[in-house]
Amino acid sequence: MCVLILYLLISTSIVTADNMNNSASDEQDVVNFLSKYGYLKPLNNDINSNNSIRYKENYNEALFNFQEFYNLPATGEINQETLKLIKQSRCGLPDAVLSDYTLHPKKWSHFNITWRAHVGDSHIKSLVRKAFSIWEEFTNLKFTETPRNRYPNIFIAFTARKHKYFIHQRECSSDFDGPGNVLAHADFPNDINVTEIHIDNAESWSYSTTVDASYSDSPSLLNVIIHELGHTLGLEHSSVNTSIMYSFYSNSRSKLDQDDIWAIQNLYGIKSKQKPTFNVSTTTTQKSLLTTSTPKNVTVLPKDNNNNKFPDLCSLQTIDKFLIVKTHLYIFYKKNYSNLS
Known part of the structure; x- marks a missing residue:
């Protein structure tokens, strides 16, 4: 009898310790995520050393803002819905927590935008052209592929892990992390009139041009390029989960949602003939x-x-x-x- 009681006490202690370790690990994951994507100002990597009441309030407020933006149960505390979402693959750019769709302060000052893709595969090139045509359908923007001897406005390239910008050869501040998690990232319009889209080469991409449930285990390259093009045109992330500018990946999005159409037309107007x-x-x-x-x-x-x-x-x-x-x-x-x- 004494042996049984001792066994139960030891088992309970182990389970409690595991739960505490998991809780601390989850909280550290959430802190890292909130810091990376613009919700929480980074302080100290060891959250246990920050006994400041102000830091705790900032953390809870940041978590609440994230939960509210993505229509999760907004409590300011970790819950399963939050943990599930932050583990999904997504765009590497931070969120701008303002409204359904959010516009970047800068946009292109001209409507004829040039592009070039640093890829040799003709099928990938066709996906890129299709992605541009989807944005072109609703505005007066005109996208033209430019020859190699000219700088394009939008440059698209596959890369991995730590990498550089291809045009100006400076270090990119956002490293990739291998398969899953961050799929791609892009620049917003800027003063030098050159933006780049970097796509993680470590992903097992689907090159399908249609939505197909059989590709659910592989991210759609078309969907991701459409999303990143939105950034190069001046669109931030949207909180609408059917929007192509929703930051977390879904293979069911390969066309613009009404939210995306309103956003792009807010920047560049309605397509004249439509x-x-x-x-x-x-x-x-x-x-x-x-x-x-x-x-x-x-x-x-x-x-x-x-x-x-x-x-x-x-x-x-x-x-x-x-x-x-x-x-x-x-x-x-x-x-x-x-x-x-």
């Missing part, structure tokens, strides 16, 4: 205040799948965002919008 229009026909009812005998074209944003039931503007204390397109002012609140023009 402005959605409808005809306002002459209709006379008892409630009509104005009739017209000639139809006219009216530019509108496409409606979402909801019935766009926008609440009374005077009843709102805050809005999510607004967008100005020529003489139209669009107010966005949750999944609905109102056109004030």
Whole structure:
């Protein structure tokens, strides 16, 4: 009997110690993640040595901001949903925790943007062209492949671990980490008019041009290039998990979400030949205040799948965002919008 009690006590102690070690390891992983992706200012690698109340408050606030941005249970404490998400493959750029979509302060000052891919495989080149065409579809941007004797605006290259920029041969500050985790990273538009996209060569890439569940174990190169191109055009990460600019990888995203379209058009305008229009026909009812005998074209944003039931503007204390397109002012609140023009 005494032997059994002693065995139970020892077993309980081992389990408790393991749980404490796992908890400390999880917390260190979360601290490293929050520091790397812009939520927490790095302090000391050993979190146990930081007994500052202020540091604890900063850590909890940073974790809360991350959880809120990615629509996780926002408690400021570690939970399973948080641990699961931070272990997923993602883009190597930090997050800008502001709204659904976020725009970088800089964008291209011209609409004709040149590019070059440092790859010999013709199939990969075709994926790159397809990725550019997806962004080109919704704006007046024009992407042109440039010859080797000229600097491109966007340069795409495969690299691994510690690496340099290909154009200016300076050290890249973001090392890759082998298979999984960080898949790629990119520059935002800058004053030298040259940006680079670096893709981790250690990944087992899928070169499929369509969404296919059979490729779920391999990241889609097309999806990742589309995402990184968004950065080179001036888009930050989005908190909308169906957005191509969502930082964590999913093989189900190979086209722009409405969130992405609003973001890119906010920067570069709506593609001229694809402005959605409808005809306002002459209709006379008892409630009509104005009739017209000639139809006219009216530019509108496409409606979402909801019935766009926008609440009374005077009843709102805050809005999510607004967008100005020529003489139209669009107010966005949750999944609905109102056109004030």
